[in-house]
Amino acid sequence: MSDAVRVLIVDDEEPARLLLREILAAEPGVEIVGEAENGFEAVRAASECRPDIAFLDIEMPKLNGFEVAELLAPEVAVVFVTAYDQWALKAFEIHAADYVLKPYRAERLREALARASSRRAGGAPAVDPAAVSKSARPAGSFAERIVVRDGPKVHVIPVDRVDCLEAQDDYVAVRSQGKKFLKLQTLASLAETLDPARFLRVHRSYVVNLDRLRSIELYAKNSHVALLADGSRIPISREGHARLAALLDRR
Amino acid sequence: MHPLLARKGRLGPYLAACTPLAAVLVAVLVRPGALSLLEAAAVAVPMTLLYAFLGLSAWYPARSLPLERGRLALVVITHCVTGVCTSAVWVFVGAGMVRLLALTPVFAALPARYAQEVPVLFGAGVLLYLLSVALHYVLVAFEAAREAERRESALEILARRAELEALKAQIHPHFLFNSLNSISALVASDPPKAREMCIGLADFLRQSLSVGERPAIPLSEEIALATRYLDVERARFGRRLAVETDVTPEGALCSVPPLLLQPLVENAVVHGIATLEAGGIVRMQAERSGRRLRIVIENPYDPDAPPKRRSGLGLKIVRDRLTALYGAEALFAARRVDGRHLAILSIPIRADA
Secondary structure, eight states: OTTOEEEEEEOSSHHHHHHHHHHHHTSTTEEEEEEESSHHHHHHHHHHHOOSEEEEOSSOSSSOHHHHHHHSOTTOEEEEEESOSTTHHHHHHTTOSEEEESSOOHHHHHHHHHHHHHHHHHTOOOOOHHHHHHHTSOTTOOOSEEEEEETTEEEEEEGGGEEEEEEETTEEEEEETTEEEEEESOHHHHHHTSOTTTEEEEETTEEEEGGGEEEEEEEETTEEEEEETTSOEEEEOHHHHHHHHHHHHHO | OOHHHHSTTSHHHHHHHHHHHHHHHHHHHOOTTSOOHHHHHHHHHHHHHHHHHHGGGGHHHHHHSOOOTTOHHHHHHHHHHHHHHHHHHHHHHHHHHHHHHTTSGGGTTHHHHHHHHHHHHHHHHHHHHHHHHHHHHHHHHHHHHHHHHHHHHHHHHHHHHHHHHHHHHHSOHHHHHHHHHHHHHHHHHOHHHHHHHHHHHHHHHHHHHHHHTSSOEEHHHHHHHHHHHHHHHHHHHGGGEEEEEEEOHHHHHSEEOTTSSHHHHHHIIIIIGGGOSSOEEEEEEEEEETTEEEEEEEEEOOTTOOOOTTTTHHHHHHHHHHHHHHGGGOEEEEEEETTEEEEEEEEEOOTTO
């Protein structure tokens, strides 16, 4: 059946995967295209087997369910399946199709499947990566890492190793230790997840990690560039220079 | 402010208690060749009333000069001097009052007779003052005792609260939900294993409820309980979770507060094993050395694991509980060394255990 709903199962516990498989496999028109035990595997499996729906546990090794959701292709409908009820609100904020609490009845899972399938048919917006990266951390704290997908591979970059972020069309280039990672997100929405005392938007297209800032050089009259620890230079706008001066004064 | 005046309804009983004093004063003054009964009463009643208030002033020196070794001379001198002054004021005010009384013909002879009795009255005044000081020391001691009692009961409430938190924490709902989900999964595919898990879960819950009611249990029982918990978790995590126990025979006999290790063992699984793809070993070690019991719970963890909620809560519960039970005598530390997390605690061994 070519129009079968393609389903990916992600849970680090074997019995939990077993249960999902048992219920979903019995559904007509559902094809289980992959299973994963952790976040990295999930992202790899998703890029290989192109699922329509991902059933994701939240607390997992390597990447949590939210981080996985952030890295899935935007058209994949996400159903979270977890014992923790405190993430439910965040799940809906990021447009997850459903949120199923363990333990659950088979009907409940079928309901989630139906909801996710209808969303796919209706072409409703799937997971919004900007909203996800905002929600993937506990309230009141800032992101400690940035996850980036590179084909089937996932890079986890701790924020203290980030030199700067650069807007590039629909992407953000995350520059870290001489490498550049492209992430499908806007600069503003990614910057919003970071601690404003450590990361500053110095230019329309640049956010700099202040710990990596070596010096500020006068480039021309009223125009500055920032010299970073890795030797690279990034432009500073007039507003950026004012913000930088204000922040450095406070420090 | 003086405690007697600080609260309404205390002054009445206090003044009533002074009535016998007036009677004694009358008895002292009525002597042949001294005052008549009427004169004595007219002098003694108002003067007792006056002294009832003057005597209260002894509270201030009594409070500011606690009875301490090495300061006794200062205490005695201070109170004698204040006593003499108070008494002098008293006798002087009395003389004024007597002169007022002498305006009526009945008491015309009173001033002269009062003058005769001044040494007696003065002596009585000093003695009364010292009595008042003594009573005030009793009062101060009483208040201090009550304050200490209140502080102790506040500490006890704190200890109880820590106990309650510990008990609540050990019945961690997500552990139950996840375990029930595993049972739900196994019911169809592996019924004997599902049944085994049901029984394991029930055993753990029953035991943890029953030990929770006891003030202390042998470490061997605590370790057995933790092992049951880990057995249930192993059904979920499979080969990812291994357990090693290394408890010396003397250590096993030591008594510990029930469920003390539960939050630590749970942390070892939730923040340790569960963050690792390959899992690892949860190691429980304990040994007695002298009058102390040292317990170490060790597990590997992923330093790059995504941030979790609730982290640190288990450690806080253990720390609060140890403080409530042992004060500064208990030591507790959590360390991270080369990808391993160590929770180390050392508690005194109590004689009653």
